[in-house]
Amino acid sequence: MxxxxxxxxxxxxxxxxxxxxxxxxxxxxxxxxxxxxxxxxxxxxxxxxxxxxxxxxxxxxxxxxxxxxxxxxxxxxxxxxxxxxxxxxxxxxxxxxxxxxxxxxxQIEKKVIVRQYEAVPEQPMGKQLQVDWGETKQKSTDKKEIKLYFIAFVLAHSRHKYMEWQARPFTTRDAIRCHENAFQFYGGRTNEIVYDQDHLIAVSENAGQLLLTEEFQNYVNERQFKVHLCRRADPESKGMIENVVKYIKGNFADSRVFRDIEDWNDRALQWLQRTGNHQVHQTTKKRPAEVFLLEKQHLQPVSSLLSYESTNKQSITRTVSKDNTIRYKSNRYSVPLGTYQTMTENIVWIEVTNEDQQTLVIRKEASGEIITEHIISSEKGKLIQNRHHTRDRSKGIEELKQRLISYFEDQTRAALYFDEISQRYPRYRRDQFAIIYKVIQQYPSLIDTVLAKCTTEKIYNANDFRDIAHHLDNLRDEPVKEVQSFYANPAKHPPIKASTRSLNAYTSILGGRG
Structure with missing residues (x-):
């Protein structure tokens, strides 16, 4: 193979x-x-x-x-x-x-690095979520080495994992956004979340008296979960998440080529579904995805919109991807074409209505005009697209067809000819029209003659149109007027044999091209 x-x-x-x-x-x-x-x-x-x-x-x-x-x-x-x-x-x-x-x-040896861990007590369902950050160096498609950063989550009971990547170091606001995405991914939150003493969330531990950053403390107050900070490299407290970070680095990220951050996050979610949460865990001997179905029932529900962000007059923001979509609750929602622009932040503001059928409202500015709305999907991994946000690909083709028709004297015949080509080659209309356009540019004096011949012989193919024009051009030594008059009115010149060649004759002359 x-x-x-x-x-x-x-x-x-x-x-x-x-x-x-x-x-x-x-x-x-x-x-x-x-x-x-x-x-x-x-x-x-x-x-x-x-x-x-x-x-x-x-x-x-x-x-x-x-x-x-x-x-x-x-x-x-x-x-x-x-x-x-x-x-x-x-x-x-x-x-x-x-x-x-x-x-x-x-004889392919593997270098094994052994790290010692102590056994960690089993946690009840819905009690604890462990969080940690990591970074890797990846080869990109343009053969450069770049640094990527990720945040990882794992439910302590089921070992069900979630991760999110970005191409720059995390800020506290990034961490909060990823927590919200993780809660939506899990369908709720645990009573306790375990962290390392990371500068994004904590100022100091102070002998057991936690001092969190102001922004993260406001977030904890809003979501009302218990924070547990542990010492660095402490396997008794956060061995599970350290293993997850190692697993992500050593399995998903290792030797994988980076294209762009949206593609990388898509592949990360696919890896979680295919491998990270599907393979049997070596400690529990169960599949995390299957155990999670039970643990999910013990999670605390979370609201879709943070009142903390609302009271601080800050809407939830999302980044617009190159394909003019944003991510929300593991789905992609379309925005109008042209929303994404190069050399800008490409940030939009979103709001979720509290009606029975929740609606995602998207604005270009925090309090600006609504650019689009979507009914929120309960599924995952879907593209929710407004048909008005897709490019009208038929418009450009129709304009090209009308322009081609204008070059012919008998525009009614030309319109019928191009309509027939469109019906026969719906997927290749643009290619067919492009070939004929080149013929028009190269042989402007012959196009009406060629059109008459093609419609008479029922030849509806741009390649044949081009070949006939090329053949007639090679017969320039014959009076062009006579040839044109024959095709324009065949009844006046029935004896001229050269003018009554069949399609097979043209094919033979052209070396079998069709």
Whole structure:
């Protein structure tokens, strides 16, 4: 499979570095497979691993990934396989055994860093949420290294996780916004939230007397949860969230290429659903997503709008993405085209009505005119789009068609001709019209003759229109007037054989082009 994919990309003129990036393998591996014959590649990847196994079909991928990234865990390999093959059904233990066998046969060692943890008492449902921050360095699509920052949440009982990323360091307001998004993701909050002594939320602990930052203290007063600060690197207090941060860095973020922050957050949520909250937890031996269905019933409900923000005359804000959407409650809601602008903050203000059917109101300014409204969806991962926010793609095509028609003397015939092309090639109308427009520019004196010929012969294709025009241009040594008169009134010149050629004759002259 890998051999075929490499050679396929090579035939498409991909460079070695581009092939390596696309397939997540090293350039030496690409060179190695390019120099092999198919039989040599098959012999290399079919070195005996014992009896035939379920993952043998994916062996060349796994081998290439391990050669490029020897530190990869079997859990990461499992996630990468599911990302490339969503329909693959295989257990974590099967992947672990298979990866271990490949490491033994091909002598690919893994450097293991062991950290000591103490056992943490099991927490009741709905009691505790643990929060921590992290940062990573990622390779971007333009081959640069950038730093990304994330905040991670985990419910202490079910181990159900949530994370959010951004391309700049977090502020206290960012932390509050992410807390709100996490509460919406979980459908409620816990009684207690555990933090490190981070400067975003705490000034000092003062021997047990907590001193929080003013902004975060106001937020805690509004949401009314208990704050527990712990010492740094204290596994007894926040070992779960430290493991989650390590898991995110080592599984999701490791060796993944960054495109843009919206795409990165989308892939993070997909990873949570596919791997982070789906795989069986090694301590509880249960799937976090399944246990969460029970724990969710013990969470405290939260309102959609913070009165704290309202009393401080500050609306909840959202950032407009490049695709002219904003995020709210794990869904995307459209805003009018052109709302997103380069070189600006792209901030909009949102408000949620308290009617039976909640409505999301979006404004460009905090107290400005409403730019759009949406009924809030109870689902997750959906795009809620107002049809008026989509581009009218037919408008430009219609204008192009009318402009083309204006070039012809018999505009009624031209209109019928272009309508027929539109019906035959609805998905390629613009391409068809563009070809004819080039013909009009190149052979302006012949277009009416070509149109007459095409409608008479029922030839409704821009490529044929172009080829006939080109052929007539090559016959310039014949009187153009005579040729034109024939096509304009064929009954006056029936004896002229050259003027009665069939479509097959034109095709033969043009070397078989159709």
């Amino acid at each position: 890998l051999y075929v994919k490499i050679h396929e990309l090579r035939k498409r003129k991909f460079k070695v570095a581009q092939i390596a990036k696309e397939l997540k393998i090293s350039r030496p591996t690409v060179y190695k497979y390019l120099e092999m014959t198919f039989d040599e590649a098959r012999a290399y990847t079919e070195q005996p691993l014992g009896k035939k196994k379920k993952l043998d079909h994916y062996k060349d991928w796994i081998l290439a990934w391990l050669e490029e990234y020897p530190h990869l865990s079997s859990a990461q390999i499992h996630d990468w396989l599911l990302e490339r093959y969503p329909d693959l059904s295989v257990g974590g233990s099967t992947v672990r055994t298979y990866v271990r066998n490949i490491r033994e046969v091909y």
